[in-house]
Amino acid sequence: MxxxxxxxxxxxxxxxxxxxxxxxxxxxxxxxxxxxxxxxxxxxxxxxxxxxxxxxxxxxxxxxxxxxxxxALHPASRIVLDIPIIRLEVEQRNAQWSYGLLTQAMEEAPPQISSKLGLDRGTSLLHVESVHYADNHPFSHEDRWINPAALPGMELADFTNVSANEWLIQNAPYTAGDIAFSAINADQKLAGLLETVEGAALFVIDRITWDKSVPVTAVRLSYAHGYRMNTRI
Missing domain, CATH: 1.10.10.10 (Winged helix-like DNA-binding domain superfamily/Winged helix DNA-binding domain)
Structure with missing residues (x-):
């Protein structure tokens, strides 16, 4: 090494x-x-x-x-997933990554988000919404809520050129996380952002990370129609 x-x-x-x-x-x-x-x-x-x-x-x-x-004599059969940097994921597919920031503002978190993070209803979090592109075609939509209490001063970070996904991986410690995979049908907003038809099947990842007992972020990544996830065991 x-x-x-x-x-x-x-x-x-x-x-x-x-x-x-x-x-x-x-x-x-x-x-x-x-x-x-x-x-x-x-x-x-x-x-x-x-x-x-x-x-x-x-x-x-x-x-x-x-x-x-x-x-271990008898290793547990588990799949451990790293949190990928989307820019690198796009580049590993031999495509050129680009990025567009849609929203970056302190907002009152929706009840479902504050509940998942174990925070009081009405807590203000940093809401960051963006679209990642591969060769100028939509790759994924990132809808993220970040807890400023976990990273004092991070609300001053500028996500215009560096995505919240990449900034957090490089700067935010985490000790645990929950991840869920699902499929949804694109609503009108997602269909427009991901350049697909309304009702198209989309692959979705919902992820929450903590640093010890402090929630760091909750994100939903919605991928363009036809996305295929690859991992290793």
């Missing part, structure tokens, strides 16, 4: 996952301690700790206090 890659816990996580999947670290074998891994990768111990926690949460390693960590 390069030094740049190990500045991120995601880079360390990818390397540790590779070692487990390729049986460099066999089931039941001891995992080097965090201090040794941090020295190997040239990164902070906290970076390694975050990567190790993700592996433990995925059921791939067993962590025991004072006994160290071991590769």
């Amino acid at each position: 390069t030094q740049i890659e190990t500045r991120s816990w995601r880079g360390v996580h990818s390397e540790l996952l590779r070692r487990i999947n390729e049986r460099e670290w066999r089931p039941g074998s001891a995992v080097p301690n965090e201090a040794d891994l941090a020295s190997e990768f040239g990164c902070a111990r906290t970076t390694v700790n975050r990567a190790m926690r993700e592996l433990a949460d995925a059921g791939l390693i067993d962590r025991r206090r004072k006994a160290g960590s071991r590769v």
Whole structure:
């Protein structure tokens, strides 16, 4: 791994996952301690700790206090989804990404949003709405509510050129999340934004993230008709 890659816990996580999947670290074998891994990768111990926690949460390693960590003998069968940067997702499809900001304003959150986030009714959140494009064709509609209490000062962020999706991934910590996949029929507004016919079937992702007990954001991503999601196990 390069030094740049190990500045991120995601880079360390990818390397540790590779070692487990390729049986460099066999089931039941001891995992080097965090201090040794941090020295190997040239990164902070906290970076390694975050990567190790993700592996433990995925059921791939067993962590025991004072006994160290071991590769799980019987790994849990789970799919762990990273939150993608939409710009990169478009570019990985060999298309040119572009973006249009529709709304960025403090607004009273609708009851269904404040309820999902565990906030009092009437709480004001930052509402950001935008459309992502692939080769100038609509790719997805991002309808997002952000809790300023989780990121003091972030209401001053300018999402004109950088999407809220990308800004949050780069700047906002999160420890847990809920994600739901569904299909809806395009209403008049979505049909116009995504350049499809009213009633067309759309793939939708609803996601909420928290930093410990503090809600960070709730977003609905509605993808243009014909979108196909790809992931790995």
